[in-house]
Amino acid sequence: AKALDRDARARNRETNASRARSTPRSIASTVATRESDGIVTMRADASIAASRRFFVVAFALAFALAGVARARAYGYDPCASSGERGIEIAGAVTIGLAFWPGGALERWDGYHPCAQRAQLAALGVGTTSFVMNSAELTALRGTRADEDGLYATNASATMMSVVAYTATRVSAPRAVRLEAAEPTNANGRSGRVNALTLLVTLDGGDVKYLRWHDGGCGACGGVGDARCLSVGDGDVACSASLAGCDGTCSGSACDVDLATADALRCQLTVTVATSGTDKNDEVFVLGSQLERLSMYASSGAYASASAQSTAAVTGVTGFLG
Numbered sequence: 001a002k003a004l005d006r007d008a009r010a011r012n013r014e015t016n017a018s019r020a021r022s023t024p025r026s027i028a029s030t031v032a033t034r035e036s037d038g039i040v041t042m043r044a045d046a047s048i049a050a051s052r053r054f055f056v057v058a059f060a061l062a063f064a065l066a067g068v069a070r071a072r073a074y075g076y077d078p079c080a081s082s083g084e085r086g087i088e089i090a091g092a093v094t095i096g097l098a099f100w101p102g103g104a105l106e107r108w109d110g111y112h113p114c115a116q117r118a119q120l121a122a123l124g125v126g127t128t129s130f131v132m133n134s135a136e137l138t139a140l141r142g143t144r145a146d147e148d149g150l151y152a153t154n155a156s157a158t159m160m161s162v163v164a165y166t167a168t169r170v171s172a173p174r175a176v177r178l179e180a181a182e183p184t185n186a187n188g189r190s191g192r193v194n195a196l197t198l199l200v201t202l203d204g205g206d207v208k209y210l211r212w213h214d215g216g217c218g219a220c221g222g223v224g225d226a227r228c229l230s231v232g233d234g235d236v237a238c239s240a241s242l243a244g245c246d247g248t249c250s251g252s253a254c255d256v257d258l259a260t261a262d263a264l265r266c267q268l269t270v271t272v273a274t275s276g277t278d279k280n281d282e283v284f285v286l287g288s289q290l291e292r293l294s295m296y297a298s299s300g301a302y303a304s305a306s307a308q309s310t311a312a313v314t315g316v317t318g319f320l321g
Helices: 002-073 117-122 144-152 242-246 261-266 286-299
Strands: 092-101 126-133 138-141 159-165 174-178 191-193 195-203 206-213 228-232 235-240 269-277
Touching: 092 144, 092 195, 092 269, 126 138, 126 144, 144 159, 174 235, 191 228, 191 242, 195 235, 242 261, 269 286
Parallel strands: 195 269
Antiparallel strands: 092 126, 092 159, 138 269, 159 174, 174 191, 174 228, 191 235, 195 206, 228 235
């Protein structure tokens, strides 16, 4: 009997030992399986999330491209040939303005905002586009917030320049913001140019030239006044002081009333007229009224029906894709 008891106890010890040895392996196996399930589940969730993100991005991209397509269909893309060809009197002309913070005038040599859009975008150039009536004097203006925002993207910029352009034509560059520290600023004057005048010349309805008209500095005391800036090719233009526009001036040094429409002098307005002939060989007559153009540009009399503008994109934007 004692022998039988010893044998039974021995068998029980072996069984318990076997259970003890197998339990960790079983637990480990179960834990590993759960971790594996968890990884699979997380991957599945990540895949679902990625799919959702892709759908949202794809939808947004499709919507954006549709918007660009609509804009192009209506002639809002200055890089589309329809905006510069086959134009008749009272027809639409699409004009782009490209701003380069930190871009000295000579840096524009060889660049066109359509042909070299990727290179210019990489250099920090921003654009805005406008559709104008070819038979009207038109004032092109974005927003001050956009101009200031673009300028701020280049912390080392001490000037900003602009060109006007269509699909295949581009104007000479003009300085529109100057700081005294700008190396190319020969006389050390500083300020924000508030008005330029552009003449669009057409031949048989196709844009042939984009040329700036020198409006002079008669509205701000003449070429000897500190507010008269050299803007390129011997042209000059009136400006508002940097301190006046930033609100950092005091007393009589404040030349801008930021609480009124006078604040418009802190951003650029380009007044545009057409000359030459349309696609029917009819003559555009506005080119002979450049003195009137200069009056609109310097006085801010934009309420006139002949100085209304329609902006396809408000303010400075990236290049159309």
